[in-house]
Amino acid sequence: MSLTVHLNISVFPMVLLAVIWVSLRRQPIQTTDNRLFGVLVHATFLLLLLELLSWATDGRSMGGGRTLSWIANLVYFGFLPVVLLSWLNYVYFRQRREFLYTTLSPGKLLGALPLLLYYAALFSSPRTGWIFTVNAQNMYIRGSLFFLPNLLCSFYLLIALVMELRAAWASRSRSERRQNLRFALFVALPILAGVVQSLCSGIWIVLPSTAIAELLTYIYLQRLSIRKDALTGINNRGCLDAYLDSQLSPDARREPLCLFLLDLDHFKQINDSFGHSVGDDALIRAAAILAGSLHNTDAFLARYGGDEFCVAAHCATPEAAERMAGELKRAFTRAAAKPGQPYLLSCSVGYALADADARITPETLIQQADVMLYQDKKVRAGA
Amino acid sequence: MTILTYLQIEFIPFLTLVLTLHLSTAEYMAVRNVRRFRLMVALVMGILVVDAFDWYTVLHPLAFPAALLWCSNILYFLLSEIIAFLWFQYVVHQVCGQSLTPRQQRWLRLSVIPLLITCAVILTSPWNRLIFTIDPLDHSYARGALHAIQTVAGFAYMLLASVIAWLRSRKVTLTEEKKECRFLCRIVILPLLGGLLQIYNYYLVFLWSFTAAAAFLIYMDFQSHWVSVDPLTSLNNRGSLEQYLQAAEREQRLRGWLMMMDIDHFKTINDRFGHIEGDRALRITAQALKSVFGASGAFLSRYGGDEFVVIAEPDDLEAMLRRCEEELARIVREKNLPYELRLSVGCAHCVLEGSSPRNLLQLADQRMYQRKRAAGGCRR
Numbered sequence: 001m002s003l004t005v006h007l008n009i010s011v012f013p014m015v016l017l018a019v020i021w022v023s024l025r026r027q028p029i030q031t032t033d034n035r036l037f038g039v040l041v042h043a044t045f046l047l048l049l050l051e052l053l054s055w056a057t058d059g060r061s062m063g064g065g066r067t068l069s070w071i072a073n074l075v076y077f078g079f080l081p082v083v084l085l086s087w088l089n090y091v092y093f094r095q096r097r098e099f100l101y102t103t104l105s106p107g108k109l110l111g112a113l114p115l116l117l118y119y120a121a122l123f124s125s126p127r128t129g130w131i132f133t134v135n136a137q138n139m140y141i142r143g144s145l146f147f148l149p150n151l152l153c154s155f156y157l158l159i160a161l162v163m164e165l166r167a168a169w170a171s172r173s174r175s176e177r178r179q180n181l182r183f184a185l186f187v188a189l190p191i192l193a194g195v196v197q198s199l200c201s202g203i204w205i206v207l208p209s210t211a212i213a214e215l216l217t218y219i220y221l222q223r224l225s226i227r228k229d230a231l232t233g234i235n236n237r238g239c240l241d242a243y244l245d246s247q248l249s250p251d252a253r254r255e256p257l258c259l260f261l262l263d264l265d266h267f268k269q270i271n272d273s274f275g276h277s278v279g280d281d282a283l284i285r286a287a288a289i290l291a292g293s294l295h296n297t298d299a300f301l302a303r304y305g306g307d308e309f310c311v312a313a314h315c316a317t318p319e320a321a322e323r324m325a326g327e328l329k330r331a332f333t334r335a336a337a338k339p340g341q342p343y344l345l346s347c348s349v350g351y352a353l354a355d356a357d358a359r360i361t362p363e364t365l366i367q368q369a370d371v372m373l374y375q376d377k378k379v380r381a382g383a
Numbered sequence: 384m385t386i387l388t389y390l391q392i393e394f395i396p397f398l399t400l401v402l403t404l405h406l407s408t409a410e411y412m413a414v415r416n417v418r419r420f421r422l423m424v425a426l427v428m429g430i431l432v433v434d435a436f437d438w439y440t441v442l443h444p445l446a447f448p449a450a451l452l453w454c455s456n457i458l459y460f461l462l463s464e465i466i467a468f469l470w471f472q473y474v475v476h477q478v479c480g481q482s483l484t485p486r487q488q489r490w491l492r493l494s495v496i497p498l499l500i501t502c503a504v505i506l507t508s509p510w511n512r513l514i515f516t517i518d519p520l521d522h523s524y525a526r527g528a529l530h531a532i533q534t535v536a537g538f539a540y541m542l543l544a545s546v547i548a549w550l551r552s553r554k555v556t557l558t559e560e561k562k563e564c565r566f567l568c569r570i571v572i573l574p575l576l577g578g579l580l581q582i583y584n585y586y587l588v589f590l591w592s593f594t595a596a597a598a599f600l601i602y603m604d605f606q607s608h609w610v611s612v613d614p615l616t617s618l619n620n621r622g623s624l625e626q627y628l629q630a631a632e633r634e635q636r637l638r639g640w641l642m643m644m645d646i647d648h649f650k651t652i653n654d655r656f657g658h659i660e661g662d663r664a665l666r667i668t669a670q671a672l673k674s675v676f677g678a679s680g681a682f683l684s685r686y687g688g689d690e691f692v693v694i695a696e697p698d699d700l701e702a703m704l705r706r707c708e709e710e711l712a713r714i715v716r717e718k719n720l721p722y723e724l725r726l727s728v729g730c731a732h733c734v735l736e737g738s739s740p741r742n743l744l745q746l747a748d749q750r751m752y753q754r755k756r757a758a759g760g761c762r763r
Contacts, residue, residue: 013395015573019600205391225610226606226609237614261658275745276748304658363659367659
């Protein structure tokens with residue numbers, strides 16, 4: 001394939017990667033996850049560029065053209081593992097909150113062995129021609145071990161895929177599993193493209209599909225963050241509204257839904273006497289307490305507003321709802337019983353039930369829960 | 384180039400457009416203008432298909448009857464004109480929005496005339512042969528005398544859209560709107576660059592793939608916007624406030640006052656009238672802040688439950704805060720609300736007092752509480 005064809009194929013993915021990069025830089029919060037993802041995007045961009053350069057030097061009859069072609073190809077093949085390792089590192093960090101190279105284990109050293117062998121084969125290629133050679137017309141010729149780069153890529157991507165699948169397997173809730181399976185799918189995309197490319201000659205889609213996979217990952221991450229409350233990490237108000245709309249829409253397949261509205265007691269005092277940063281800390285802890293007590297259920301937890309939280313669960317009867325409300329309150333009591341608390345957290349709860357066949361709007365449901373919440377609050381204040 | 388390589392070239396842009404079309408159905412995209420955008424995306428997908436077919440006919444000219452070649456080329460040119468027109472309409476509606484006067488709307492409707500003329504010329508090209516011809520014998524394609532007219536018309540629409548976006552960016556005052564206008568002004572670079580490269584080298588088929596990238600970028604801008612916005616009030620959220628402060632500190636362009644505001648007795652509104660009414664109070668307050676501070680290039684954000692942070696550079700701070708109070712009182716009267724809306728405000732000067740964004744926020748926070756306490760917990 002000529003250089004023009006390669007330009008046609010490579011430039012578009014490069015533009016896409018540049019778009020992601022610009023968008024990443026404008027992200028409100030720069031987390032380590034974001035940074036590592038940025039490294040991956042950069043590396044892929046650079047690889048596409050190096051690939052173009054190696055094509056630009058291919059078959060040029062000029063002075064020193066042969067050396068140039070050798071160098072361009074060596075740099076390209078030498079850089080290839082960087083992309084894969086930065087992807088692996090990103091996946092690793094997202095799951096274990098540490099870099100791939102922070103701690104070393106026998107497994108990791110074993111995993112690095114193929115990399116060393118690959119580099120040995122690559123840098124001996126000028127002598128042995130194992131991976132590639134450049135012929136007298138300055139053209140790239142496959143070596144006897146030409147499949148090694150592909151094999152190495154597949155190896156590291158497969159490790160990343162297995163890690164994502166294992167995370168999906170170990171997920172605690174349905175939404176978390178779905179989320180992890182999505183990430184696994186994005187890693188599988190370039191592997192799949194690699195299989196197609198090695199089966200059909202003349203198709204060149206591995207790098208473009210890598211760019212697409214990164215794009216999908218980025219879009220998905222961003223969508224997740226649109227639905228997350230930045231402070232507490234649980235679902236935010238926008239997500240709650242969307243969830244209630246979908247659950248209560250007339251054409252949805254309906255299960256009975258119970259909406260719990262929770263309000264932290266005396267939060268204003270915590271905020272006023274300890275300052276906003278302690279108030280923020282209290283909110284984070286409250287969210288963690290609630291998330292902990294809803295473990296292993298398919299209940300939906302969101303932050304409603306300042307110090308109000310919302311839980312939506314599929315309770316069918318008032319008794320079940322009452323039990324759950326008690327359970328939520330007890331979670332706070334249990335947390336308060338632990339020693340070393342600067343302030344005590346507790347909450348008032350109100351709930352409202354929507355039957356499977358009831359026509360009810362989210363607003364009405366919230367209003368009903370609200371009435372009960374206010375009564376509960378009055379009772380608690382009286383006590 | 385073989386047809387297989389050509390399909391490969393178009394495959395990824397096509398996939399990106401499918402993705403864009405799918406993503407733009409998200410619930411937060413429920414904007415009137417989004418239909419125009421989706422139509423544009425669908426038409427770019429269509430033109431990629433027609434383009435691939437045209438390439439096939441160039442490689443195998445005698446595989447199809449001449450009439451089909453006429454049709455597919457006409458379709459290609461028509462689509463490219465309509466896409467440019469839709470781009471123009473999208474950008475103008477996005478940057479001007481509701482602020483279009485009836486007279487401007489009339490003018491905007493008249494802007495369809497060049498499109499109609501070009502389309503008429505394109506449609507009649509089998510007879511006038513001004514845009515292109517297909518040789519009846521060997522089915523080869525040749526440009527006509529006025530071939531350039533369709534390129535010029537297309538780019539004229541896109542460039543005009545950019546000029547309007549640029550003019551608008553000088554007029555609007557709200558930081559976010561300014562950003563949006565500038566973005567829509569610059570985005571034309573992509574299709575323009577693609578088109579120029581394709582004119583430079585016929586075999587670099589960049590025009591539509593770059594247009595696809597631009598469409599995707601527009602979607603990304605939409606989505607990124609929602610990352611930084613509080614869904615209830617559509618002010619900036621706390622994350623984007625922190626980013627704004629960090630960036631402003633780094634670039635040393637933090638000026639004016641940082642104001643921390645808190646709605647008095649908000650808890651009581653929530654408790655007595657319910658959370659739905661509380662939400663409404665928050666939205667009304669955000670609206671009032673927008674109408675008072677929006678005109679001065681201020682940065683408005685919702686900090687927490689009922690707290691707002693405004694960074695602005697008013698000539699007269701006290702007058703501004705008074706206007707804010709009056710505006711709130713006016714809305715409360717107008718909507719006949721059963722409660723009052725008042726803000727307690729604490730201010731800190733960004734240049735004179737701020738050693739760091741964190742200190743600024745803390746200082747403003749302390750002052751807000753002092754004022755609240757001094758006034759018995761209710762008045763500024």
